[in-house]
Every structure is written in structure tokens, then in C-alpha cells.
Amino acid sequence: MTESSWRMPRWFHQMGSPKWFYGFAGILQPWFAIAALGLLTWGAVWGLAFAPADYQQGNSFRIMYVHVPAAILSQSIFLGMAVAGAVGLVWKMKVAFMVARSCIAIGATFTAIALVTGAIWGKPTWGAYWVWDARLTSTLVLFFLYAGIMALNQAISERHIAGKATAILAIVGTINIPIIKYSVEWWNTLHQSSSFTLTAKPSMPADMYLPLLLTVLGSYCLFALVVLMRTRSQIVQSQSGASWLMQHRDITGA
Amino acid sequence: MIRYMWAIVRRDLLLVARQPAEMINPLVFFLLVIALFPLGVSPEAALLSQTAAGVIWVAAMLATLLSLELLFKLDHDDGSLEQLLLAPYPSWSLVLAKVFVHWLVSGLPLILISPLIATMLFLPSHAVPTLMLSLLIGTPTLSLLGAIGAALVTGVRGGGMLLTLLILPLYVPVIIFGASSVAAAAQGMAIGGYMALLAAMFVFALMITPWSAGSALKL
Amino acid sequence: MYFESLEALLNMAGHGPYVWSCYGLFFALLGINVWHAKRQQLKALKQVKAFVRRNS
Numbered sequence: 243m244t245e246s247s248w249r250m251p252r253w254f255h256q257m258g259s260p261k262w263f264y265g266f267a268g269i270l271q272p273w274f275a276i277a278a279l280g281l282l283t284w285g286a287v288w289g290l291a292f293a294p295a296d297y298q299q300g301n302s303f304r305i306m307y308v309h310v311p312a313a314i315l316s317q318s319i320f321l322g323m324a325v326a327g328a329v330g331l332v333w334k335m336k337v338a339f340m341v342a343r344s345c346i347a348i349g350a351t352f353t354a355i356a357l358v359t360g361a362i363w364g365k366p367t368w369g370a371y372w373v374w375d376a377r378l379t380s381t382l383v384l385f386f387l388y389a390g391i392m393a394l395n396q397a398i399s400e401r402h403i404a405g406k407a408t409a410i411l412a413i414v415g416t417i418n419i420p421i422i423k424y425s426v427e428w429w430n431t432l433h434q435s436s437s438f439t440l441t442a443k444p445s446m447p448a449d450m451y452l453p454l455l456l457t458v459l460g461s462y463c464l465f466a467l468v469v470l471m472r473t474r475s476q477i478v479q480s481q482s483g484a485s486w487l488m489q490h491r492d493i494t495g496a
Numbered sequence: 497m498i499r500y501m502w503a504i505v506r507r508d509l510l511l512v513a514r515q516p517a518e519m520i521n522p523l524v525f526f527l528l529v530i531a532l533f534p535l536g537v538s539p540e541a542a543l544l545s546q547t548a549a550g551v552i553w554v555a556a557m558l559a560t561l562l563s564l565e566l567l568f569k570l571d572h573d574d575g576s577l578e579q580l581l582l583a584p585y586p587s588w589s590l591v592l593a594k595v596f597v598h599w600l601v602s603g604l605p606l607i608l609i610s611p612l613i614a615t616m617l618f619l620p621s622h623a624v625p626t627l628m629l630s631l632l633i634g635t636p637t638l639s640l641l642g643a644i645g646a647a648l649v650t651g652v653r654g655g656g657m658l659l660t661l662l663i664l665p666l667y668v669p670v671i672i673f674g675a676s677s678v679a680a681a682a683q684g685m686a687i688g689g690y691m692a693l694l695a696a697m698f699v700f701a702l703m704i705t706p707w708s709a710g711s712a713l714k715l
Numbered sequence: 716m717y718f719e720s721l722e723a724l725l726n727m728a729g730h731g732p733y734v735w736s737c738y739g740l741f742f743a744l745l746g747i748n749v750w751h752a753k754r755q756q757l758k759a760l761k762q763v764k765a766f767v768r769r770n771s
Contacts, residue, residue, distance in 0.1 A: 359740065421669050
């Protein structure tokens, strides 16, 4: 790909400058923190205490308000990691690799939450903690994908190589996720282990889905917060000695 | 470029011919894993014939992974990989040549002894052609996808375990369709759809591997 | 509120332990992530500050 084939807007290249990203992320960071805390608290209180119980599953369905955001985020973070990695590979942008690496831990956390809450939810619903349900199984595979990327990052000590390796693996994984999901779903219908999926609801009253919307949005804000924080620390580590950083108020200030 | 790839294939085959253990070890490993299942689970013919398809596919997968670790490592350690990458040909041609040799050395022998294994595990004999066909389409896919992991862990210490972690999740669709096709054939059902899906996955792996493994090698 | 008493909210007709453990896990794990990211940030800044002090 030649440099001049695509004209990207100016902000795009600005994002690639460590100095600019550091400053911009610093402005956004507190807002995401407030939004994440507010939305998650609001959504959780609403979901726990005020939303009506499900006619079929009773109160155990309240687990949905944490399980579904975790499941959604586990996939979007993987996709985000691949997009950041691709941007890094195409435009040779170091900050993009840092963003991709910042996604790993929080993505794996959301996947783990989705798995464990799914299992806990399964107990009152299916009568067993683990059922080889299509969604749980493909989430498990997703968790393995995160684990692989994590292990690779631990093994490679040089930061820029680890960033590129993460990018390649994230892209390959993202291309594979739909195939894995499809094959697992197909395998599941073949063996018919469970006919009742946890969150397949044709329609929900507003009182039931609004808390969900809040916790999903809150989770996205929390993800953004963690990625900004981790990317900023990586910028600080890699730019140690750069004059803009030395004169930054985070360094010179008390 | 064809000549460049051909030269790599010839060189690697020669290296294997001088050190046949590299080719035989995965095969013995494959047989061993297969032998462990009747010992660990049960030697009952009814049970074994039911699980045979899955067991053979899992064992084939593990045997492939075992030999993948060395795909680029030996060349990396003696410095020839760097030289090969300096050649004025795209790095994906190197990857394809290497993967081809890997399949010839580790995949093909597995296919050839699979009828023997199938008999040992009491797989119905009418399912054996399907087993061989599914392995014939499936094992190149395993070699291709595995090459991505092998390229990424080249030059990383303790790469073998890491390779397994990276690659096994990507093998999930292959094992699902591979094992199901054999199970379907054992029950006398049509297998055309499975073979089409396995072939689609092979084509897909052929599209993503050369690029990703090639760029991983250049890290 | 949907529940009539605080006890009913905690018990949730028998489903309480499942629901509350899920929420606890969700907030605990996410909290750890934010805390760890914050600590990493402070550590990185501290290192650079030490670097500045050594070189001035």
C-alpha cells in the first residue's frame, strides 16, 4: 500500500502522535471514569432492585445485566484490538500498537466475567453450572484466544515486536471468530445439549431492557477508560527522555 | 519464484531424509495417543467405535502441533531463515513451500496409517474412506493455520507450549467438521456437505496464512 | 422498588446467592482492572520523574 493511496483526515494522523494522544486521552480520561461509574451504578441498582422479575426465570434473570455487557464487550474488544492492530500495521503507527496491547487484559477480564456469570446463571436455569451451550462454548474459545495473545505478549520482551505480534494474532483471530461461532453453533444443534438459551427473549418490556442498555454503555466507558490509562502509561514508558514529556505538567508538577 | 520455492522444498525434504526421526516421531506420538484412549477409557468395541472419529482427529491435531514447533525454528537458529527472507521473493512463497513440506512429512503419513488406526478403534470400515478424505482435506488446513503460530513464536524461548496455546483455538472448526464427517459416515449419512465445509476452510487458511505468517516471520 | 423488603432483595426468592455473586464478581474484576491500570500509570510517571531528577 503506497503512502498516498489513501488520504486520511488530519485528526487521524494526530492520533498517531504520542504527544497528541497523551494530551487528548488525558482530557477524556476523567469523563470516561465518571460516565463508567455513573452508568454502571445506575444500571446495576435498577437491574437489581427495580426491574421486574422474569416470568420464566424469576430473579436469576437479573444476572443478565452483568452477563450480557461482559459478553458483548468480550467480542467488541477483540474486534477493537484487531482494528487498532491493523491501523498500526498499515500506517506504521506506534500508538495504535499500544492501544491494541492495552485491550488484552481488559478483554480477557470481560470474557472471564461472561464465562463465570454464564455458568452461575446456568445453575438455577439448567440445573448445572456448565452446559455445552453454543454461546458458552464459543466464549470459552474466545477466552483461549485472549489467553494465547496474553502468553505471547509475556514471552516477547521487546515492546514493538510484541505489539506487531499482537496485531497479527488479533487480526487472524478476528477473521476466525465468525467461523468458530458458526461451527460451534452447528455442532451444538447436532448434539442438542440444551434447547433453552439464556438470553433468547423475543421481546422485553422497557423496564427490563433499559438497565441493560445502561450497563452495556457503562461497560464501554470503563473499557475506554482502562485502554486510555494503559496506553498513556505505555507512551510515558516509551517516550522517556522526549522533551515534550519532560516539560509536561504530569512530570514537572507535584 | 517457483524455482525458489522448489529449491526450498527440495532442500527441506533432503534434510528430513537425512534425519528421518523428525518424520517418524510425530507418527509414533500419534499411535501412542491413540493407544492411550482404550487404556484410559475402555477397550469396549461399542464405546470405542463411537468415539473413534473424535479421538483420531484430536490425535492428528496434536501430532501436527508437535512437529510444527520446528517449522521455522531450525532455520532460524542456524541463520538460514534470515538469508531466505533476504531473497528477492515475497515471504509468503517461503511460507507456502515450508508448509507444503511440513504437510508431506507430518500430514501425509498420518493419512496413510489412518486405516490401521481406524481398525484398532473399531471404526466401521465403510467410514474409513471418509476418514482418509477428511484428513486429506483437513491436515493441510492444520499445517497452514499452524504456520501462523509457528512464525510468531520463532525466536521466542519456550515456543512449543506457546504455539499450542495460540493455535488450538483456531483448530476448533476443523475438528468439529472433520470429526463430524467421520461420525456421519459411520452412521451411513451423506458427507458431501462436510467435505465442502472442510474444503472451504482449507481455501480460507490458504488465503490468510501466507500473509500473516509471512509478516510474522519478518518481525 | 420491586422487592418489598431489604431481606427479599438479598434473598431474591432463593436466587440471591447466584445474582449477588455475579454482580460482586463483575464489579470486583473490573475494579481490579482499573486499579491495576492506575498503578501502572503512576509507576510509569514515577520512573520518568526519577529519570528527570537524575539528569538535571
